[in-house]
Amino acid sequence: MKTTFPKQGSPRPESTGAEVLEIAQISPAVEDVLAATPFIDIHTHLFAPSFGKLGLWGIDELVTYHYLEAEFFRSSHTQPEQYFALPKTHQADAIWRALFVENTPISESTRGVVAVLKAFGLSTDRSDLSEARAFFQAQSLDAHIRRVFDMAGISAVVMTNDPLDPEEAPAWLNGIPEHPQFRAVLRLDRILKHWAANWQVLAAQGYKVDAQASGKSAAEVQRFLFDWYERMRPMYMAVSLPDTFFYPAETLGNHLLAEAVLPSCRELDLALSLMIGVRLQANPALRLAGDAVGRADLRSLENLCRTFPSNRFLVSVLSRENQHELCVYARKFSNLMPFGCWLFMNNPSIVEEITRERIEMLGASFIPQHSDARVLEQVIYKWSNTRRTVAPILSNAYRHPRRHSARCHAPIPLQRRNVDEPQRALSTYLGAALFWLQSTLQEAGNRFCQSARVVCLGHGERQAPRQAVPLHTQRVEKVRPPHGVFRKNRIAEAGLHQALDRFCVFRLHHHVGHQIELPEKLIDNQANVASFFTLARRRSRAQST
Numbered sequence: 142m143k144t145t146f147p148k149q150g151s152p153r154p155e156s157t158g159a160e161v162l163e164i165a166q167i168s169p170a171v172e173d174v175l176a177a178t179p180f181i182d183i184h185t186h187l188f189a190p191s192f193g194k195l196g197l198w199g200i201d202e203l204v205t206y207h208y209l210e211a212e213f214f215r216s217s218h219t220q221p222e223q224y225f226a227l228p229k230t231h232q233a234d235a236i237w238r239a240l241f242v243e244n245t246p247i248s249e250s251t252r253g254v255v256a257v258l259k260a261f262g263l264s265t266d267r268s269d270l271s272e273a274r275a276f277f278q279a280q281s282l283d284a285h286i287r288r289v290f291d292m293a294g295i296s297a298v299v300m301t302n303d304p305l306d307p308e309e310a311p312a313w314l315n316g317i318p319e320h321p322q323f324r325a326v327l328r329l330d331r332i333l334k335h336w337a338a339n340w341q342v343l344a345a346q347g348y349k350v351d352a353q354a355s356g357k358s359a360a361e362v363q364r365f366l367f368d369w370y371e372r373m374r375p376m377y378m379a380v381s382l383p384d385t386f387f388y389p390a391e392t393l394g395n396h397l398l399a400e401a402v403l404p405s406c407r408e409l410d411l412a413l414s415l416m417i418g419v420r421l422q423a424n425p426a427l428r429l430a431g432d433a434v435g436r437a438d439l440r441s442l443e444n445l446c447r448t449f450p451s452n453r454f455l456v457s458v459l460s461r462e463n464q465h466e467l468c469v470y471a472r473k474f475s476n477l478m479p480f481g482c483w484l485f486m487n488n489p490s491i492v493e494e495i496t497r498e499r500i501e502m503l504g505a506s507f508i509p510q511h512s513d514a515r516v517l518e519q520v521i522y523k524w525s526n527t528r529r530t531v532a533p534i535l536s537n538a539y540r541h542p543r544r545h546s547a548r549c550h551a552p553i554p555l556q557r558r559n560v561d562e563p564q565r566a567l568s569t570y571l572g573a574a575l576f577w578l579q580s581t582l583q584e585a586g587n588r589f590c591q592s593a594r595v596v597c598l599g600h601g602e603r604q605a606p607r608q609a610v611p612l613h614t615q616r617v618e619k620v621r622p623p624h625g626v627f628r629k630n631r632i633a634e635a636g637l638h639q640a641l642d643r644f645c646v647f648r649l650h651h652h653v654g655h656q657i658e659l660p661e662k663l664i665d666n667q668a669n670v671a672s673f674f675t676l677a678r679r680r681s682r683a684q685s686t
C-alpha cells in the first residue's frame with residue numbers, strides 16, 4: 142500500500158524578504174484565501190446541461206427542495222399525498238406561502254432560498270413567486286451556470302451518476318459530451334443495495350448474472366463497471382449505506398462489494414465513497430424527504446480499511462455520534478479520507494463542530510465539505526456558508542502555531558512572501574490545503590490541457606474574490622484523448638493523476654505514488670499547494686543540513 146501522503150524531497154530555498162504575518166492579519170488573510178480559491182464540489186446531485194430535465198435549477202426547484210418539503214409538512218395541514226399530486230409550481234407556491242410568508246424563514250434551508258434570491262438582487266418579501274419565476278425564465282442555462290459557479294466560487298462539480306437509473310442511463314448510452322465543469326461519479330446503490338430489483342437489467346444487457354449473485358456474477362459485475370467506467374470516466378465510485386451496514390456480514394451486497402466493486406476500484410485506480418448512516422424511508426409518505434439517520438457501527442470501516450489496504454475510501458457519516466470515531470479511524474488508516482458534512486450534518490453549528498474536531502485530530506488531511514446540491518443555485522449559499530463557517534476555525538488553528546512559536550523562540554513564521562502575490566504566499570502558509578482536493582481537480586484541468594490553462598487561476602496569480610474563472614473549452618476538446626485511451630494507456634491520464642496527487646493529503650488516483658519525486662516536484666512547481674506542515678518540515682531539514 143502506498144502512503145497517502147506525499148514524500149519529502151529536497152528542501153526548497155527560502156525566499157528572502159518575507160513578511161511575517163501578525164496575529165491580527167491572520168483572519169483577514171484566511172478569509173482572502175478562502176474567498177479567492179475556487180473549489181471543486183466533490184459530491185452533488187447536479188447534472189450537466191446535456192442531461193436535459195435531470196438538471197434542476199430555478200425558483201420552483203429551489204423552493205421544493207426535499208429539505209424544505211420536510212419543513213413544510215410541519216407548518217401546513219396539507220397531507221403528503223395531496224402535496225405530491227400537485228404540479229411543481231403549485232407545490233412551490235404552497236411551500237412559499239407556508240414557510241416564507243406565513244412563517245419567518247429562519248431555518249437553514251429557508252435561509253438558503255433567501256440567500257439565493259438576494260444574491261440575484263431579487264425581493265425576498267414577496268407574497269408570491271412571480272418576480273423570481275420571471276427572472277429565472279429569462280436566463281439561458283449555459284450562461285446561468287457560469288454565473289452561478291462564479292458566484293459560488295466553485296470551478297467544477299462532481300455529479301452522482303447511476304448507470305441503472307432508467308431516466309439517466311439512456312443519456313449515457315446515447316453518448317453524453319464530456320463537460321469540464323461537471324465530472325461523473327459511478328453510483329452503486331442499485332447494485333449493492335437493491336440487487337433483487339436490478340440484476341435482471343444487467344442480465345438483459347448481456348451480463349451473465351443471477352438473482353443470488355452466484356457463479357460468474359461478481360466477475361460480470363466487474364465487466365459492467367469497467368464498461369461504465371469507459372462511458373462515464375468517473376472520478377470515483379460511490380454508495381450510500383444504511384446505519385445497519387456492517388462489513389463483513391454475510392450479505393449479497395458485501396459479496397459484491399468485496400468481489401466486484403473493490404477489485405474494480407483497484408484495477409481502475411478509483412476511490413470508493415461510502416456515505417454511511419441513512420435510515421432510508423423512515424417515513425415513506427415524504428418520499429425523498431422521508432429518510433432519517435441512525436448511528437452506524439464503524440468497525441466496518443476498520444475491517445474494510447485493514448482488509449483492503451490497496452483500496453481508498455472516501456467516507457462521510459450521517460450521524461453526529463459517528464463523527465469522532467470516523468476521525469479516529471482516519472488516524473489509523475491512511476487509505477481512509479473523511480469528507481464533507483452530509484444532509485442533517487450540513488448545518489453551520491454542526492459543520493463548525495465537526496470541522497474543528499477534524500482539524501484537531503487530522504490537521505489538514507480531510508476534505509471539509511461538499512454541497513450535496515440538488516438544485517444548481519444552491520451552491521451559492523452552501524459554499525458561502527462553508528467559507529463563513531470554516532474561516533474562523535482555520536484562523537484560530539493558525540493562530541496557535543504562531544503563538545507557540547513566539548513562546549519557544551523557534552519561529553514558524555506565517556509569511557507574506559511578496560505583497561503582490563498574496564494568494565500564493567498565504568495559501569502556502571495558511572493551509573488552504575484543506576481544500577486541495579477541490580483546487581487540485583481544477584488544476585487537473587490545467588494539466589490535462591497541457592498547452593493552455595483551462596482555468597486562468599494559476600501559480601503566482603491572484604484571483605480576485607468572485608472573479609470569473611474563464612474556461613477555454615475548445616482547447617480542452619482539442620487536447621482531450623479519445624474515449625477509451627484512459628484505461629488502455631494510463632500514461633494518457635498521467636497529467637490528471639499527477640495533478641490529483643499534488644493534493645498534499647489525498648490521492649484519488651495513486652499509481653504515480655511509484656514515482657517518489659513526483660509529488661515533490663509538483664509541490665515545488667506549485668508553491669501555493671504545499672501545506673504549512675510540509676514547508677515547516679522542509680525548513681527544519683534545511684536548517685539541519
Ligand code: RAT
Pocket residue numbers: 301381416429432483484513515
Ligand atoms: O442530501 C441528500 O439529498 C440525501 O438525501 C442523499 O441524496 C444523499 O446526499 C446521497 O447522496 O445519498
Ligand code: ZN
Pocket residue numbers: 184185186301513
Ligand atoms: Zn448526496
